[in-house]
Amino acid sequence: MTTADFRIDHHALAALHAQETQRFIDTHPRSVALSGEDAAHYLFGVPLHWMRDWPTPATLHVQRAEGNRLWCADGHEYLDFCLGDTGAMFGHSPAPVARAIAAQAQRGLTAMLPSTLTSEVGRRLAECFGLPRWQVTLSASDANRFVLRWARAVTGRRKVLVFDGCYHGTVDDTLVDMDAQQRTITRASLLGQVHDLALGTVVVPFTDIAAVEAALARGDVACVLTEPALTNCGLVPPQPGFLAQLQAACRRHAALFVLDETHTVSSGWGGHARVEGLSPDFIVVGKAVAGGLPCAVYGFTEAMNGRMETAKHAAPDGHSGIGTTLSANLLAMAALHASLGEVMTAAAYDQMLATAAAVEARLRETLQQHGAPWTVTRLGARMELQFCTEPPANAVQARAAMDEGVERALHLWLLNRGIVITPFHNMLLVSPQTRFGDAQPLVTALGDFLSAVRA
Numbered sequence: 001m002t003t004a005d006f007r008i009d010h011h012a013l014a015a016l017h018a019q020e021t022q023r024f025i026d027t028h029p030r031s032v033a034l035s036g037e038d039a040a041h042y043l044f045g046v047p048l049h050w051m052r053d054w055p056t057p058a059t060l061h062v063q064r065a066e067g068n069r070l071w072c073a074d075g076h077e078y079l080d081f082c083l084g085d086t087g088a089m090f091g092h093s094p095a096p097v098a099r100a101i102a103a104q105a106q107r108g109l110t111a112m113l114p115s116t117l118t119s120e121v122g123r124r125l126a127e128c129f130g131l132p133r134w135q136v137t138l139s140a141s142d143a144n145r146f147v148l149r150w151a152r153a154v155t156g157r158r159k160v161l162v163f164d165g166c167y168h169g170t171v172d173d174t175l176v177d178m179d180a181q182q183r184t185i186t187r188a189s190l191l192g193q194v195h196d197l198a199l200g201t202v203v204v205p206f207t208d209i210a211a212v213e214a215a216l217a218r219g220d221v222a223c224v225l226t227e228p229a230l231t232n233c234g235l236v237p238p239q240p241g242f243l244a245q246l247q248a249a250c251r252r253h254a255a256l257f258v259l260d261e262t263h264t265v266s267s268g269w270g271g272h273a274r275v276e277g278l279s280p281d282f283i284v285v286g287k288a289v290a291g292g293l294p295c296a297v298y299g300f301t302e303a304m305n306g307r308m309e310t311a312k313h314a315a316p317d318g319h320s321g322i323g324t325t326l327s328a329n330l331l332a333m334a335a336l337h338a339s340l341g342e343v344m345t346a347a348a349y350d351q352m353l354a355t356a357a358a359v360e361a362r363l364r365e366t367l368q369q370h371g372a373p374w375t376v377t378r379l380g381a382r383m384e385l386q387f388c389t390e391p392p393a394n395a396v397q398a399r400a401a402m403d404e405g406v407e408r409a410l411h412l413w414l415l416n417r418g419i420v421i422t423p424f425h426n427m428l429l430v431s432p433q434t435r436f437g438d439a440q441p442l443v444t445a446l447g448d449f450l451s452a453v454r455a
Contacts, residue, residue: 003373003389007455008406016452017409021057023416030073032058054423055408056415065092067433070420078420079438081428086263089288089381090343091431097291100338101331110329117337118328124340128270129261129283131299136328136336140262140286141169143298144225146322147282148173150300151223151256153315154307161215161224161255163206165395167232168225168260169286178203178395182211206230206394207239212246216253223256223281224249228272231263234398234425235377235384237391247278256281256304262296265289266382266429269349275380290335291343297336348432352381355438356430359383362439363446370450385426385446410449417445 025032035058039045044052046059054060061073068091070078083089115121125134137143148160148171162168164178175187176197182205184198202221204211215221228243230236250257259280261271265288268275273283281304286296300308312320326332360383363376377384377391386392388401407426414421419442421428428442 006371009455020412031061034061055411068431082422083429086287087292091433094343096338096342100334104334115333133305140296143284143296144168153311155222157222161202165233225258228264233395258282260284262286267380269346291339293335295332356381359439366443381430
């Protein structure tokens with residue numbers, strides 16, 4: 001069966017979506033009722049408005065999560081390939097982290113003073129990610145925000161460079177888009193923004209090293225902040241050699257090289273930088289680093305540590321705009337200690353990467369059997385089903401490959417068959433608890449979907 005023959009029957013797709021919507025309502029009465037109760041107390045009826053982005057007529061309510069499984073309020077069990085959108089990448093409630101949290105809860109939650117575990121946590125961070133110096137925050141958004149402050153402080157430059165389609169949390173400087181003339185513009189969806197973000201940010205196409213060189217040559221860019229691969233506009237892996245070229249360009253133009261590994265920590269033990277042998281000035285890791293507890297870290301070189309100390313000593317006393325009261329709290333440090341020592345291990349990565357490769361192979365086989373002109377793009381334990389024949393090379397291509405109608409119908413179809421994938425696009429994560437056999441229900445459901453919507 002050839003991909004040239006494959007077409008989506010949009011009438012069948014619409015009928016399927018309506019059918020699956022009713023199926024969800026019929027089989028999830030408790031979640032439907034809880035959604036109604038929540039509506040009286042929360043914006044859009046959910047405690048975080050992103051939670052309404054799931055393609056269900058009422059929000060699925062989770063009763064329990066363990067390993068790579070979820071159980072909802074109606075008692076249904078799900079294979080979880082979303083894993084908290086990376087927060088639970090190493091499985092829900094890892095036993096070592098759960099034990100550490102329970103024990104620390106009896107000994108104090110926060111004190112704005114270092115834990116007795118701090119030194120060992122620092123040693124484990126350095127061993128894993130290869131950078132000697134660290135700071136701890138509550139989220140990757142905070143970590144990225146603080147790194148940009150440090151970068152501007154130590155370089156004396158005001159601008160940062162990011163890539164079109166980037167995702168670095170809620171950091172204002174990164175919430176920009178690139179228009180048709182490749183100019184930097186404030187993202188239209190950004191709420192309550194009063195400052196022109198183009199005054200402090202430059203955006204260029206991902207993997208376009210010539211555009212990077214041109215922007216850095218102006219001499220006003222403090223740092224390049226990038227994910228090793230774009231992950232939020234659709235998975236866009238770097239072209240071979242691009243990140244090494246980017247690092248070299250930063251060195252030539254005295255701009256700092258910053259890697260946000262929050263999502264690409266899926267690449268392997270130590271993150272994508274370690275896999276590719278890169279030497280960034282800063283690394284940011286959040287979400288999964290403490291087993292899903294709110295916590296993130298940023299690491300930096302010894303040379304950068306000296307420059308940061310100099311910048312801080314040169315500034316007047318007072319709030320630096322860096323840090324929050326609950327950062328590095330006792331509970332987070334206990335979770336971080338357990339996660340680094342017993343969960344985010346090289347052996348765990350070996351298991352995850354082998355399983356992810358097997359899941360990818362089964363997905364590709366299913367697409368080929370049905371003649372679907374789609375591809376599977378994988379980055380270690382992270383992969384994405386994309387509606388194009390080749391992995392996209394930049395954000396423009398990634399966006400062009402998206403089909404919201406197909407995507408939402410597919411998500412709902414899978415959910416009604418006990419499979420959860422990330423709601424924002426077709427991203428799947430494999431945890432250490434995911435087994436080769438877990439691919440079978442996934443590919444069976446995908447194959448049935450393709451048969452149901454094919455023209």
